[in-house]
Amino acid sequence: MSRKNLSVNLNNGFKDHKDLSAIFLNFKKKLDSLKKNKYLVAVSGGPDSLALVALTKAYNFSKKTKFYYLLVDHNIRKNSSQEAKKVKNLLKKEYLKLEVLLNKKKITKNIQAEARKVRYDIIKNFCKKNNIKVILTAHNLEDQVETFLIRLSRGSGLKGLSAMKSLSKINNQVSLFRPLLDTQKKFLIKISKTIFGKYIKDPSNRNEKYLRTRVRNLKKHLEKSGIKYEKIFKSIQNLSQSKITLDGYLSKIFKEFIKKSKSEIFINYKKYRVLNKDTKIAVINQSIKQLKSNYYDLRSKKVENLINNLNKKNFKNSTLGGCIFFKKDQFLCLKVEKK
8 A cells, every 4th residue: 555545544534444434433532532632652563552553643633632652662572672663663654753662670470460560650650751641552342351251260340340441540640541442453453454564463462371362362262152252342341331330339338328537437337237248349449449549459359358357256457458457336447557
C-alpha cells in the first residue's frame, strides 16, 4: 500500500474498510467522553499497540489532542534494543515520535509480573514529568477473556471475575484507559497490517511456562467445543454490571452502619454479622481501601479466614492488608498497622 493510501485511511477514519471504520468510531466515541487534551500511549510494537497508535493518529486528524508514544525496553531479550529501533522507525514513517526508555533494573524472577511493575513505574514517572493524566493501553477482548479465565482458575469472586475495567486509577494523579477491551484481536492485527505493514512478535507470548500463554492456547480448543470468546466476554460484561449494583449497595451500607475517624474505621458488628459472605468480603476490602488508597483487593480466601476468626470467642485482633482488626464494644474496628 502506498504512503498516500496509508494517510487516506488515517485521515478518513478507515472508511474504505467497513469493519475498521466501526472500530475507529467506537474508539473516537470513548476518547471523546474523557475530554482530555493529552494522553500517553503505551507501545510494545505488537499488533495491538500499533493498532492503538494508528487509531490515535486517525483521531488526531479531527481533534487537537497531544499523544505521547512510549516504549519501555526491559533489556531482557537479546534483540530488545533492535526491536525498539524497528518500532521507532515504524512510527517515524507515520511522522510520530516514539520515546524509548531503557529499564536499568535487572529482572531475574517472576519476569512477567516484575516487568509489568517496572514498566508502569517508568510510565508513571514519565506522566508526572509531562503532566499527563491518562495512559492508553491496547488490552483487547482476548486479553479480557484470558484475565477472566485466569482469575476463574484461582477462585476469584465477583470483583475478580468482572476482569479489567475500561477506566481505572493507577494513583491519585494518573488513570489507565483501555478503549479496545471490546475489540477482537483479529481486527487490531488488520489495522496494524493496513497502516504499518508489519509488527514485532514477542517470543514470550508463545512460551508455555507462563500461565497466560497456556490459557491463550486454550482458545482454539474451547471454540472447537462451541465455547466462543465473544459469549464469555458477554458474561464478563454481565458480571461487571452486577459489580456496579453491589458497589451501590456497599455505598448504602457504609452510610448506614460504618463510621470513619481520621485513622480508624468502625463497623457495627451486629449488622455486619447478618450480611452474606460476598458482601462481608466486599465490606472488609472497601474498609481497608478507606485507610490505604494504594490497597488492592485481597484474595477471597484471606478475607474469609479473617471473617471466620471474628466469630471465635477468643478473637483479640488480626492483621490483614496492612491493617489491624480488633473488636471494641459493639464495633469491629480497623486501623493502619504501624511498622
